[in-house]
Each structure stands twice: as structure tokens, then as C-alpha cells.
Amino acid sequence: MKSLNNISFLTIKNHLSKNNVNVSSLIAEDEIFYNLNSLNNSSNNDLTFFANISSLNYLSETKAKACLIDKKNSKNLPQNTAAIIVEDPYKAFALISNLFKQKNLSSGVIAELTNINKASKLSNNIQIDNFVNIKENCKIDENVIIESNCTIGPNVTISKNTVVKSNSVISDSIIGENCIIKSGAVIGGTGFGFDPKTKINIQHFGNVIIKNNCNIGSNTTIDKAVFDSTIISENCFIDNLVQIAHNVILGSGTIIASQTGIAGSTIIGKNVLIGGQAGISGHLTIGDNVKIAAKSGVTKNIKDNSVVAGFPAVDLKKWKIATIKFNNL
16 A cells, blocks of 8 residues: 555654543554554554454454554454554544545645636635636635636635535535535535426525535535525535535534435534435424434434434334334234
8 A cells, every 4th residue: 555644653642632532552652654554454564443343353363563442452453563542443543544644735826727707806825726717706715725627606705724626616605614525516506496386496595604624525516595594514524415405504513424315494403413315304403413314214303312214214213113013024
């Protein structure tokens, strides 16, 4: 595997400590790791992690130099692999992955083959690649990267340190800081609104607001509101191929897996987990900390802290009982 970055154990330990992760290990602080890798593919210069019991068979056979692991399972490591004991190995892995992965840094270069409207404002150190079209009334803050073939605007603000990957289209939107908009995303398009009898389109006058530290997947669409705002709150992670309709509001920390569709004007609470291919009807309220299983069809409001599955989506325990009874017919 090609080296990602050369990181000392001291750097790893300090990074974890800054993020309130306690570390216990006998590794020398000047020990160097060349890669972060999986248990079964690691070599003797790599750092790996163990966070899932399904990988237990690989643990005793790993060739990694060291492993992020909890104390309970550290006894299963081979003699040549040192333990880096942490309470939550997966969290530690997530933090360390950001050390090994080189950050996208703006080159500060605006390519020659771009079209930038004179009414738009650009801050310092912005990277704009070839074939980008920035329309009127846009504001691009410092350290933003806009990759090739994107169309930005009209009426778009992109805050600092955000990356817009190639072939994305953004209009009538306010994008927060430190966001990643992956390739092919369409944000701020007109929603699916019309009079069903006459088929007369309903014009959309609102916008989309995506707050700080959000990740928007490839080919995901987020429609602008009719009058107000479709809102994606802080720290939301949205997978590829997700449809979010007009006037939807996502609470902070919500995670949505691929191929999910959310109909218009539904309000989703904080820290909600939505499995792949779920469908959520419009004008509903989904509470905080709700978990919605993959392929569920949500047709009613859901209270805080609920876990639901099936179509129509019901409490997970009820769904399991009904499934067992059906399969035994």
C-alpha cells in the first residue's frame, strides 16, 4: 500500500489527547507509522485498529506494528503488534485517519477557463478549477476549493474551508464552514411542487441552508424551500443518492444512508440515524435520537428515542415479532 503520511506515535498520542481520548501504550514516542491500514492487510510499519467483534479472526494474525484497541481485547494481539489501548477504538481510528489523510488545501489559483460574474465577491486563497461557472450575487470565502465543471449561483454563499467537488450545481444556498459537497450534488434546485389537478408548477422563492461541518454525498439533491429555508443543521452526514425535498429541516448530527428519500416539510430531530433506502413521508415530525432501519417506510410522526423498522414503520420489537409470525405461517 502506498504511504499516506509518516506519523510519530507522539503526534498520534497528542492528537488523541487534544480530543479527550486517554491513551495507554508501551510504544516509544519516536516510533514512526507509515500507513493506517486494516487488520488483515497491515504490514510491520502500519497502524491498525480493532473495533468490531466480527474481525476477531484477523486480530491474532495481524502483522501491524500497533493496534488501536480496548483493554479487553488487547490480549488477543500477536506478540509483534503493540497495543494502543483506548476506551473507544473506532472513535480513535476516526480521529487518527484525519492525521494520515492529507487535507485538501486550496492552491489559491483561479484557473483560466472559468466564468465569474462581476457581481460576485471572492475572498483570498480560493481555488477555482477549469470550467467553473460562478453566477451573480455569490460570495466565496477564504480557502474554499471549487473543483472543475461546477455551477455556483445565483445567490450562493460558501463559507471558509469548504470543498465543492467536481460537477456539482449549487444555487440559492448558504453553505457553512468546513463542509464537503461531493461530486454531482445538486443543491438549491426547485422542489417537486405543483397543483395536482391542473399541473401548474408552484414557484419556489426560498433557499437551502447547510450549516457548518456537513458532508453531502455524491448525486444527492437538496431542494430549496417554497418560501423559507430547507435546513441541514451542523454535523450532518448525508450519503450518496439521497433526496431531500423542499422545506425539510434536519437536526444537528443526523446521519442518512444512501438512497433515502425525505418528502417535503418533514422535520427531523437531532442525532437521527436513517438506514439506506428508507422513505419518509411529508409533513411529519421525527424526534431526536430516532433510529430508522433500512428500507423502512415512515408514514407517521415518531417520538424521541424510538427505533422503528418495516412498512409502515413500527417499533422495532413489534416489527420483529410480526416478521417471525409471518415467516412461521
